[in-house]
Structure formats: C-alpha cells, structure tokens
Amino acid sequence: MRQFILRLREASRRGGPEAIEQLLRDGSLHRRAVESFALLRDGRYTRTLVYRDEDLEVLVLGWGRDARAPIHGHDGQECFLMTVAGELEVADYRLVAGGQEPGYALVERMGPRRTLLPGAMDHRSPQQELHSVRTGARSGFAISLHIYSRPIDSCLIYDPRRSSCELRQLHYDRVMRLADPPTPTSSPRASSKPRPGRFARVWRALFRRVQEVKETVKETLVPARVAEDSAKIAIKRVEHRYANKVVALRDVNLNIRSGEFVCLLGPSGCGKSTLLYALAGHIAPTGGQVRIDGRPIIGPGPERLLMFQDAALFPWLTVRQNIEFVLAARGLSKKERTERANRYIHYVQLTGFEDTLPHELSGGMKMRTALARALAVDSPVLLMDEPFGSLDAQTRLHMHELLQRVWMETHKTIVFVTHDVTEALMLANRVVVMAPRPGRIVRDLEVRLPMPRGPDDVELVGMARQIRVMLHESESMGEAGPGARTERGTHHEGREGVAPEPEAAVPRRTPGSLGAAGPVRPVATPPLPGPEGSH
Known part of the structure; x- marks a missing residue:
C-alpha cells in the first residue's frame, strides 16, 4: 500500500489527474494490501484516511453488507473510485433546481446505474455534479480506494425527503499513517526466534502507539482553508480599539462555513470574547467588516443567539x-x-x-x-461565551457530551469561546488559536477526528500538547507597550467603548497551564457514517 501511494503521489506531481488515471488503469492493487485499512460493518460504510497532502488525498472505504451512500458531491473535485474487493453500484444525478449551494434543490437521475467489479475504476470530473454509491447485490460488501485531486473538507448531501442540499463536514473513522502496513503473517523462520517476554511486548506496543500518535497529529490537526465565497460568516480585517486605548483586536481574518463548530481558543485578554460579541452585534468593531450570509452585521439579529458565561x-x-x-x-x-x-x-x-x-x-x-x-429558539448560528467555565469537572464533561450530540444532530453553526485546550479539541471541528497584545489569530486548525470525543482520547493528548506549544510561542512573541494593553480577568465588556483595566491581583498564567485534562472516561466509539452523510 505504501509503494502504491508513493506512485500516486509521484504521478500527481508529474501529470496531475491525467497521470493518476493512467496509473490506476495500468496498475493493480491486491485486496490484501488494502483490507487491513477497511472497517466492514453491516449497513454502514466507513472512511479511513491513509494519505493527505496539499494536492492529493487517499481514502479507503469499507462497505458493509447493504451499505449505501446518499446522493452527494465533493465540491467540484477530480475524484477516482477504484473497487478493490466486492462490487459497487454507482448512479449519476444532476441538479435541476437549486444549485451547488445548501438549500432547496431537486435532482434527477442521469443514465443507467453501473456496476464496478474488482479492479474497475470510476473517474469523476469537476463538471459532474452528484452521484450515489451502494454495494452490489451479489457480493454484499466491498472495499474501495478513493483518490481526490485535493483534500476534501466538505460534502454536499441531497436529502430527498426535504428536497434540499446540505453542506456537511467530513469526519473519518480512522486516520492511519502512510506506512501503516498489514500485520505480517508469521513464518517458520520467525517462529523459531524466542518470543519476547510480556514486559517487552507491552513496552514495544506502547512505543509503537506513541509513534502512531505523533504521526496521527500531523494528519488530524491540519490548517483550515476556507474561502470567503463559501463562508456563512466572513470576518475581514477586523480590529477594535476601546476608548481607553486598549487594542482588543488587530487585523483579524476568519471565514466560517455553515454547519461548522469553531472554537476561539486563547488566554484571557486575547480578544476572543470581543470577537464573539462583534459576531452577535453587541459591539461595532472600529475597523474591518463582519458579515453573515453576505450581509454586514449591524446589530443583534434573530439568526444569531448568544449564550453567556452564566445561565x-x-x-x-x-x-x-x-x-x-x-x-x-x-x-x-x-x-x-x-x-x-x-x-x-x-x-x-x-x-x-x-x-x-x-x-x-x-x-x-x-x-x-x-x-x-x-x-x-432555533437560530441557525449559536454563539457561546465560555458557558461551562463555572461548572465542576464532572458536570462539564456531561455538558460536553450533550453539546457534541446537539451539534451532530442539528448541524448548527456554533462559535464557542474557551481558554481550555482540551475542551476546544473535544468539541470543535475547527480550533482558532488566538494570542494577546494585541488580540490576533495565530493559527486556524481543522480537527479531523470522529465525534463524539473524550478528554482521554489518545489523539487529543498529542494535539493538546502541540497547541499548548503554539500558545506559549505566541505569548513570547506578544507586543509590549501602552497601545497593546489588553483586557484581563473578565469577559463582561459591558461599558460602551471602554475595556476593563487589568487586575493587578491576577497572576500571569504559566506556560502550559491551559486546558488541564478533564476526568477520565472510556474512549467513545466513533460514530458510524449514516445516510445523512456524516462520515
């Protein structure tokens, strides 16, 4: 599998989609090379991300018995589907009303349904719109390899019951390393070697797991790339200076898609609550633009609802x-x-x-x-300003689990303010890291882990460590001077145009103190993809 992906990568860099198609037509991939990456579950299809860079994404899909995908499209990308085992049936559709945007739409079938046997390939160009996939009637299950011309962030799903298209964020059931091979079978020569002791086996397994976590963090915490034209909320060159010369925000640019869960993460004084109140319409920034659905925000509106720190x-x-x-x-x-x-x-x-x-x-x-x-109230946008900050650890964990369920079932656009690294990684599919002096965005990261998540999930531990390093580095690079003073200790910026003065009694946080791990609970089983298109 590793060698095959290396050839795909070389073909992509050499000749783009045409070279990838030629490689897939000329080459072959044995089922044993792919089977260890597939999760086969009756009635479900699962996604395993095995490789990703800026120009290529490779997925292995395991299609359980009677699994089927809804009618969907992948944002006008080149897509190659190769059946490795079993058989798949593919049908094409086109939009006859609505458009390639979330909202009302109608589709109609195009051409006959076709069956892809092992080794068969299906190439979808950016001009083709929607398609559906299901397992063949004879095999009952299938394994397929999917190659995309660039990383996939979202999927347009058509819901025939509501005659509407919805943009869904993609989540993966597993994220594997490029070099993850199938477990080697034992040979007579290997069996003659003395078997390591129990302690040695445990130590080796732990070492391998640590290495996997390091590699997984690279693939699950990736820079978010969201264009302004595809954003529901667009924040462009926003800055805000209070009457007492405190610079709360400077040159903040952020685009948020519909249905995303975004956490604004940073220490006290980085302007995250100021930015949230600007989104709510409670504060008018002194510079820049804040838009929702293309319209400037000039005050509170029914499409946005703000939850404060207290109930x-x-x-x-x-x-x-x-x-x-x-x-x-x-x-x-x-x-x-x-x-x-x-x-x-x-x-x-x-x-x-x-x-x-x-x-x-x-x-x-x-x-x-x-x-x-x-x-x-059912507002499409929910803004939350550290709502769980005053709760005890166990109650916060229950609220985290409830909020994850709310987001997965309602697909609301949620912007959540927190200074807890673990909380941000548990809840959000995007984490925006902010730094003070002055308030600014230092990193915009996408979290590619399935929901629900828990504070003891191994992948979260590695990602939390990486983000704490970013926060520590951003604090050391902060600007000094009277014009860079920031609000500290409170988020109630209630006085019109005046930020609170710093509290002398509040000690500065030590590096690495953000986001202490919550209570331990069993690792939650990742959700299986269903007909609503949550992968």
Whole structure:
C-alpha cells in the first residue's frame, strides 16, 4: 500500500489527474494490501484516511453488507473510485433546481446505474455534479480506494425527503499513517526466534502507539482553508480599539462555513470574547467588516443567539416558563410554545424539573435550561461565551457530551469561546488559536477526528500538547507597550467603548497551564457514517 501511494503521489506531481488515471488503469492493487485499512460493518460504510497532502488525498472505504451512500458531491473535485474487493453500484444525478449551494434543490437521475467489479475504476470530473454509491447485490460488501485531486473538507448531501442540499463536514473513522502496513503473517523462520517476554511486548506496543500518535497529529490537526465565497460568516480585517486605548483586536481574518463548530481558543485578554460579541452585534468593531450570509452585521439579529458565561435565567420563572418566554417574544402561539418547550426539556434530560425555579437547580441543570432555551429558539448560528467555565469537572464533561450530540444532530453553526485546550479539541471541528497584545489569530486548525470525543482520547493528548506549544510561542512573541494593553480577568465588556483595566491581583498564567485534562472516561466509539452523510 505504501509503494502504491508513493506512485500516486509521484504521478500527481508529474501529470496531475491525467497521470493518476493512467496509473490506476495500468496498475493493480491486491485486496490484501488494502483490507487491513477497511472497517466492514453491516449497513454502514466507513472512511479511513491513509494519505493527505496539499494536492492529493487517499481514502479507503469499507462497505458493509447493504451499505449505501446518499446522493452527494465533493465540491467540484477530480475524484477516482477504484473497487478493490466486492462490487459497487454507482448512479449519476444532476441538479435541476437549486444549485451547488445548501438549500432547496431537486435532482434527477442521469443514465443507467453501473456496476464496478474488482479492479474497475470510476473517474469523476469537476463538471459532474452528484452521484450515489451502494454495494452490489451479489457480493454484499466491498472495499474501495478513493483518490481526490485535493483534500476534501466538505460534502454536499441531497436529502430527498426535504428536497434540499446540505453542506456537511467530513469526519473519518480512522486516520492511519502512510506506512501503516498489514500485520505480517508469521513464518517458520520467525517462529523459531524466542518470543519476547510480556514486559517487552507491552513496552514495544506502547512505543509503537506513541509513534502512531505523533504521526496521527500531523494528519488530524491540519490548517483550515476556507474561502470567503463559501463562508456563512466572513470576518475581514477586523480590529477594535476601546476608548481607553486598549487594542482588543488587530487585523483579524476568519471565514466560517455553515454547519461548522469553531472554537476561539486563547488566554484571557486575547480578544476572543470581543470577537464573539462583534459576531452577535453587541459591539461595532472600529475597523474591518463582519458579515453573515453576505450581509454586514449591524446589530443583534434573530439568526444569531448568544449564550453567556452564566445561565442568565429569570429567577422568578420556572424552567418551562424561561423557555416559553423567549418563544413568546418570537410570536409563537401558546400551543407551539408548550410543545417546543416540552420537546427541548426532554432533549436536555430535564424531564421532571419543568416547574422548578432556577434557585432550586444545580449549576449543570441551569446550563441545560439555557441550552434548551437556545435550541428552542432555533437560530441557525449559536454563539457561546465560555458557558461551562463555572461548572465542576464532572458536570462539564456531561455538558460536553450533550453539546457534541446537539451539534451532530442539528448541524448548527456554533462559535464557542474557551481558554481550555482540551475542551476546544473535544468539541470543535475547527480550533482558532488566538494570542494577546494585541488580540490576533495565530493559527486556524481543522480537527479531523470522529465525534463524539473524550478528554482521554489518545489523539487529543498529542494535539493538546502541540497547541499548548503554539500558545506559549505566541505569548513570547506578544507586543509590549501602552497601545497593546489588553483586557484581563473578565469577559463582561459591558461599558460602551471602554475595556476593563487589568487586575493587578491576577497572576500571569504559566506556560502550559491551559486546558488541564478533564476526568477520565472510556474512549467513545466513533460514530458510524449514516445516510445523512456524516462520515
């Protein structure tokens, strides 16, 4: 497999897609070279990323019995599908209404469905629009190799029930090293060697795992590349200076796609809350532009909802009444308000506490109520300013699990502010690392790990270490001087145009202190891809 990928890489650099196609037509790949990368599960198809660079991405897909992909497209990229084992049936479709953007659309079938037997190749050019894939009727399962002309970030999925297209972020079931070979079979000569002791075997396995984590971090934490024309939220050359000369933001550029979960990560004073409030429309930046769906943000709007650091519940209203209050402000009828409140109270697991006042709730239950209220409003963009900062470690873990489930099921665009490295890597599919003096973005990274995630996942430990190094380096490169003073200690920039003065009693964080690991729990099983196109 390694040699085959090296030949693909050389062909890509030498002649692009034409050379790759010629190599696939002339060469062959034995099933045994690919089988160890495939996960075969009945009714599901799984993705394993085996190689990626700027010009090439290679995936192995394992198609379990009766697995099928929805009608989808890959952002106008050159795509090669090669069946290695079993057989696959491919059908082509075209959009007849709507367009290659999320929203209303209709499709129609194009041409006959065709069967790809082992060794057969299917080449899709950027001009071809949508297609679907399923296992053949005879084999019941299949293994395929997919080569793309550049890395895939998103997938356009057509939902026939709603007659709509949705842009989904891709997640992989496994990320392997280029050199990951199948486990070698034992030979008579090898069996004659003395078997290592138990301690030696454990030590070697641990060493191999550490090496795999180092290699995996390179493939799972990659620079995010999002063009402004494909962004739902576009932040361009934004800067903000308070009346007391504090520079909160300087030359901030960020594009966020629809349906992304983005964490703004950095120490206190890096301007992440200022940027969030600019997105909410509560602050007007002194320079630059902030746009949503192409329109400038000039104030709060119904398409955006902001969750603060505390639950911000009305103390004289019960859980249900707090939720119904905001729905009444949106003009819903009493019946609709009651039905929606009950639905989201059940969703956040607060059944039985509907008529409880806030002072009778724990901190976690208050945040669940605030989250249910935000979900009931059903704004497409959810802005969250360190909502779990005041919770204990165990309650925070439960809220992390709940928020991951919310995002996977609703596909809302979420922008989440935190200074905890582990929290950011657990929740987000993009982590924007910010630094103070002045507030700026130093790295924009995409996290390519399947959801749900836990704080004890091995890959997260390696990535957290790498991001802490970035934060430490950015602090050492910070600008000094009176014009670079930043707000510290609080995110309530409530006074109009004035940032809080630094608090002398607050000690400076020591490097590496961000993002302490949360409580240990069993590693969550990665979600299997389903018909909704979450890979």
